[in-house]
Amino acid sequence: MNEKDPRAVRTKNLIKESFVKLLEEKDFKYITIKDITTKATINRATFYAHYLDKYILLEELVIDCFEEMLPAEILSATDLDEEIIKELILFLYEYNISFYEKRKIDSTSIASTVDNLLKYKIENLIEKILTGMVVRDELDSKDTNILVKLISSSVYSCAQYCYFSKNDKEYNIEKTQAFIMNGIKAVSLHTLI
Template sequence: MVNQDDPRVLRTRQLIREAFSDLLQKKGFDSITVKDIAQKASINRATFYAHYEDKYDLLEEITEQAFHKMYPEEVMNANEFTDEICSQLIILTYNYIVTFYKICGWDSKSIGTIVDEKIKKMLQETIGNIFLKDKTFRMEDNINTKIISAMTCSAIYGAAYSWFRDGKNDQTDLLLDIVRPYIMNSLNIYRNIDE
């Protein structure tokens, strides 16, 4: 097992990620092989396999790192699901989709499915963590939190993806004006309301 904190390991992993990203733009995911990545990174295949199981494992790591880098600090530290947090999650998700498809294009269905599922999972976890800290929600148990997080995630991701596919790239304010009230009004059903 490699020491993840060793500067040589970090450098090698960075070379692999950069080679992979470059190849994605030129070849597309489906036609990239581990041999291609290793050659581009100037390493041998055994070195690649010392760091990653396969190109899918590498893709998941890159997806996760890129998505987390885009998280505003306010979202990471949120204790309440406010209008502002909702807006930031919508824009974050939309911007990630735009960035991903600019790099990879529409032609790779397998990579799109993998990345979409990974992003949805991370978005749902983020929303769920905020709901668990938000004292204004009356969630009887973790099952409720998980289901409501999944529904909120689906609304955000579905709207952002649809907005991108419809080519409304310069109208993110309108996206927020449509999606945020829908989500926040839906969530009000689960808020503790003083009677």
């Protein structure tokens, strides 16, 4: 199937819109392919021509939303500085609000899938930024792999904490920024010794 064909694009959009409406009505685990095809007014063969199953559809929905919301300054970043870290945390915080609250989606049965996809995407972004810094700042590539994991986990955890606790978001972000930057500086100094 030609993914650029306007009919295929319209059909995929119809499937996604129908799926989102169903997610607003009931829990993911109770949504069937029949529910999706009925809501989208398509047959099962058409659904399966576009998606292997509802899990692949969910993944595409999460990634599409992520890529649509991702600020340009994060996408084009060449340095992992305080501002980019803050933007990443705020982006993930806003993503949760947009994906779950604005759409009124119950996160219970999809949280782990969404979390894993977001962690993967954030890790890739941070890895891309740090890879440029490795070459320029002569960081050790072994240290970079550890940094990617630590920074992406810290950014993600801070965003989740801010979202669920509703505590002082600015304070949490500021402290996380400081911890991450101190870690980057420590690794940079270590490689220069």
